[in-house]
Amino acid sequence: MNFNASRNVNAGGPRKAKRVVDVAAMGAPSPAPSFSPAAPYNPGYAQGPPPPYQQGIQLDGAQNFGTPEPAGNFGYMAGYPQTPMASPANIGAMLHQPIVQDMAMQYGNQLAAQGREVVTRELGKFVPVSRLRYYFAVDTNYVLKKLLLILFPYRHQEWMVKYDQESPVQPRYDVNAPDLYIPCMGYVSYVLLAGFMLGLQQRFSPEQISVQASGALAYIVCEMALYLATLYVTATRTALNTLDLLAFSGYKYTAMIYSLLAALALGAPGYYACLLYCSLGLSYFLVKTLRLRLLTGPTQTSEQPSYAYAAHYASPNPYTDSWAKPSSGGTKRRVYFLLFVAITQPLLSWWLTYHLVPSSPALPPVTSAG
């Protein structure tokens, strides 16, 4: 075919040197007119890919083009607008060369690695991933003990989290540490249980699952925003960080699930009785746990606060030896915040479950099963 590979190369006139991709490999542009190396092109390229670089062929090694280069040496044809490779057959032939595939795979891997790195970096700015891992380091014993503790916290003696050189120990080693596993599982179980209970009352449709899930999620968001706004506006500085607050507010899902199970078994009176009992237990649990975190400021980590507060879960010895004055933010504000948390949790757990309660025991009698 009559193909002139250098059709658009600036012919004659002031010949400007084209931008070279790899100057070092090219050496100085040869002053010879650019077309003379093009002449051996035409027969040359039909057998294999021509050199890739640019079309103003000012190659030093122009003489090499008489012999076709080993096929597949050039994985990319960058900057070759009127490439002689325009026909699909040539590109197809080139793409099947193994070395081209290798290079393409390497390039793809490199892109993927870069992309993953960018994603983790950006995500790390919003969500502290390494801190999240702490909250999910649980094991079965911890989960069991914690669930029992939420149900019956009155006999537990030691509420302080054990520390391991300035950082709290992982939840799997200490039952007092907060975790996010139980709240997550509680949320999912709540959604499924809500769907189940709606189904028993013939009120179920698949959209209900998403409605319940998004409703509960919206309540979580509202509640967290409320707590954080309260802490900010009253300028209360505490040792409680956001994820801890999220963990503690997620423990009410266990109380809700216990109450819903009681509602299944015993109907509305059972629901209210269980809700009352679980609310008391949950409030007690939260007050005991949060008292240690809230009422010592961010600088003092392990000193017991020495005052008496109005909550009826008063500690046995309000005045310890170390008369540690709490840091800024005011003790009263923290106490009020603690009470606020302890009261809103049962309220929210009632609000999120009362519309699911059947008016009579909804479980079918066992004899009719099967």
Next chain:
Amino acid sequence: MLTLWNLFEATLLCLNAVCVLHEERFMQKMGWGSNSPNQGFEDQSSVKFQVLNLVRSIRTVTRIPLIILNILTIIFKLLLG
């Protein structure tokens, strides 16, 4: 019924409300201005100071994104009712 969409709408409306409070015409008339001569000597940890600080920060940060969000929400509600 509280869903995520309702939550989004409610936050959008609340943010709009916060951004609409005009500094000159309203806040200073009510004594909530942020340019009073002895503001630096007042109590930095009072609730009023924190709230006004919050309002001013929200206004500064969310003024532009709120325009975009409002336009998107209006289009969305026009199309989908």
